[in-house]
Amino acid sequence: MYGGGYIFDEPNKRQLNEEQLHDDPEKLGEFEARIARGEKIEPGDWMPSEYRRQLIRLIEQHAHSEIIGALPEGTWITRAPGFKRKLALIAKVQDEIGHGQLLYNAAETLGKSREAMINDLLSGKSKYSNVFNYPAETWADVTVIGFLIDAAAIVNQVANAKGSYGPYCRALERICYEESFHLKQGHDAFIELATGTPAQRAMVQDALNRWWQPIMHFFGPPDKNSVHSEKLMQWKVKMASNDDMRNQFLDAYVPKIWDLGLSLPDENLKKDPATGKWAYSDPDWDLFKKVINGGGPCNKERLDVRKWAEEHGRWVRKALMNPTEKTTAPVA
Amino acid sequence: MTRNDAISQLLTAMADDSLIQGHRNSEWTGLGPIMEEDIAFSSMAQDKIGHAWALYRTLHENLGGTDPDRFAFLRGEKEYKCCHFVEMPNGEYDFSLMRHFLFDHAEAIRWEQLQQSSFEPLVPLARKLKGEIKYHTLHANAWITQLCRAGEESYARMQSALNTCFPLALGIFEPNPEAEQLLTAEKVYAGEAALRAQWMDRIYNILAVAGLNLPDENEVTPVYGGRKGYHTEYLQPLLDEMGYVFRLDPEAVW
Numbered sequence: 001m002y003g004g005g006y007i008f009d010e011p012n013k014r015q016l017n018e019e020q021l022h023d024d025p026e027k028l029g030e031f032e033a034r035i036a037r038g039e040k041i042e043p044g045d046w047m048p049s050e051y052r053r054q055l056i057r058l059i060e061q062h063a064h065s066e067i068i069g070a071l072p073e074g075t076w077i078t079r080a081p082g083f084k085r086k087l088a089l090i091a092k093v094q095d096e097i098g099h100g101q102l103l104y105n106a107a108e109t110l111g112k113s114r115e116a117m118i119n120d121l122l123s124g125k126s127k128y129s130n131v132f133n134y135p136a137e138t139w140a141d142v143t144v145i146g147f148l149i150d151a152a153a154i155v156n157q158v159a160n161a162k163g164s165y166g167p168y169c170r171a172l173e174r175i176c177y178e179e180s181f182h183l184k185q186g187h188d189a190f191i192e193l194a195t196g197t198p199a200q201r202a203m204v205q206d207a208l209n210r211w212w213q214p215i216m217h218f219f220g221p222p223d224k225n226s227v228h229s230e231k232l233m234q235w236k237v238k239m240a241s242n243d244d245m246r247n248q249f250l251d252a253y254v255p256k257i258w259d260l261g262l263s264l265p266d267e268n269l270k271k272d273p274a275t276g277k278w279a280y281s282d283p284d285w286d287l288f289k290k291v292i293n294g295g296g297p298c299n300k301e302r303l304d305v306r307k308w309a310e311e312h313g314r315w316v317r318k319a320l321m322n323p324t325e326k327t328t329a330p331v332a
Numbered sequence: 333m334t335r336n337d338a339i340s341q342l343l344t345a346m347a348d349d350s351l352i353q354g355h356r357n358s359e360w361t362g363l364g365p366i367m368e369e370d371i372a373f374s375s376m377a378q379d380k381i382g383h384a385w386a387l388y389r390t391l392h393e394n395l396g397g398t399d400p401d402r403f404a405f406l407r408g409e410k411e412y413k414c415c416h417f418v419e420m421p422n423g424e425y426d427f428s429l430m431r432h433f434l435f436d437h438a439e440a441i442r443w444e445q446l447q448q449s450s451f452e453p454l455v456p457l458a459r460k461l462k463g464e465i466k467y468h469t470l471h472a473n474a475w476i477t478q479l480c481r482a483g484e485e486s487y488a489r490m491q492s493a494l495n496t497c498f499p500l501a502l503g504i505f506e507p508n509p510e511a512e513q514l515l516t517a518e519k520v521y522a523g524e525a526a527l528r529a530q531w532m533d534r535i536y537n538i539l540a541v542a543g544l545n546l547p548d549e550n551e552v553t554p555v556y557g558g559r560k561g562y563h564t565e566y567l568q569p570l571l572d573e574m575g576y577v578f579r580l581d582p583e584a585v586w
Binding site for chain 2: 067070079081082083093100189192199305308314315316319322
């Protein structure tokens with residue numbers, strides 16, 4: 001799962017000018033015409049270097065979000081109550097890792113290896129969705145993540161699936177299909193708590209209160225603050241504005257939460273019937289920046305888990321790169 | 333002891349093994365040495381936990397056992413009948429891989445046998461599970477063989493993991509003489525000694541291809557106790573964790 005909390009790379013001006021000088025204007029014209037006609041760009045096709053660079057960052061950040069996103073919920077697999085929930089949660093988290101794998105493959109078609117991307121994740125150079133830097137404190141958090149964060153991710157990914165880069169769009173189509181199933185599971189578990197015992201209801205209300213701000217952050221900073229997205233929208237790298245996606249999400253899910261008699265911790269949250277737009281209190285955008293830059297409650301913990309996996313799995317990866325005899329017969 | 337008591341003992345031990353092994357497999361989520369292995373261990377965790385669930389349901393529906401969720405999540409430590417092998421923490425990938433190899437071959441053989449069981453509810457289940465476990469053993473075989481051919485370090489790690497795992501793995505076949513006598517006479521299954529002999533043959537052939545030395549089974553002491561309810565210090569914390577949410581309110585629907 002992933003949201004529009006993506007911060008597009010602020011290019012180094014000098015480097016960008018340099019690169020653009022080398023982008024053949026005729027080819028650029030043809031490239032932009034193809035995108036305008038709705039054609040997909042494929043790995044071997046000519047593309048401007050800035051398009052390649054932003055796409056690598058976008059897809060890579062999405063891939064990291066999948067594998068890091070598996071962690072907060074993953075910590076509840078061993079504690080999930082009952083066979084039904086346990087099996088559903090393992091399957092879901094497994095899907096998320098699978099999405100990571102698909103997306104790293106898609107990013108690799110642009111020329112950056114999986115190893116290089118993982119290294120950049122571990123060094124803190126590349127980011128992942130902010131929302132996964134918060135802890136999943138109770139079982140109810142798992143249901144809020146599965147219902148609302150997956151729902152938010154779907155809003156973003158359905159939009160991105162209509163983008164211009166073929167391999168990314170194809171990966172997203174499959175991902176969206178699986179995510180919509182996660183949403184059903186999450187919704188089911190969420191409803192179970194919301195309609196359950198007083199203690200279960202209190203648990204889910206508490207989780208909503210804690211997750212609301214990260215969810216509002218999920219789609220990224222307001223449009224008035226986001227810069228240089230015009231070109232990216234023309235190139236169909238960015239498919240919808242942060243505020244539009246946030247509004248779409250609020251419109252679809254706030255009524256569902258209210259219908260269950262649960263509340264959301266924002267007194268200003270209401271829909272303007274005339275414009276169809278939702279009003280809300282601005283979440284703390286300074287906190288958003290702080291968390292993205294490593295200052296969230298779980299940034300260190302999340303990366304430490306990935307570092308453990310990297311260090312302890314190194315001998316396996318080394319061995320795979322170094323077979324003295326290859327097994328070529330299919331195993332099945 | 334009645335025939336049904338003996339069957340219940342057998343199925344409880346099998347189900348508890350699958351549940352705890354599945355729990356351990358699921359702990360690899362997010363930690364695998366490569367993403368593909370993360371996915372593989374998650375997938376096997378689902379199968380194992382699903383197998384345990386199917387067995388608890390069989391106990392519930394055919395042998396007067398309690399509700400599967402309550403049975404799996406609320407028993408006291410001593411009432412679990414899993415072997416020590418599955419209780420051991422995952423350790424490094426080499427231990428987990430070798431355990432997966434030894435355990436899954438044992439399960440495969442057991443379920444192959446149970447296709448001929450006189451206890452009818454097991455027969456269709458055996459057919460279904462055999463097909464799933466086949467992929468677990470193929471996965472284990474491929475990885476063991478590959479890692480043994482990929483240089484000194486990975487080979488040494490595999491041999492050392494085998495030496496550690498082997499006495500524990502023999503605990504899968506801990507004898508239960510009274511029940512076994514009944515069950516073999518009634519043709520419910522072939523008995524632990526027969527399964528163990530078949531298992532030794534099968535793993536020997538694969539390990540030989542990988543170039544690993546199987547310790548002499550007469551020289552090692554099998555790690556028994558689990559089937560009688562004596563467990564390692566690792567089981568209780570695992571059970572506390574597994575039942576943590578369920579125990580908050582066992583009457584509630586989660």
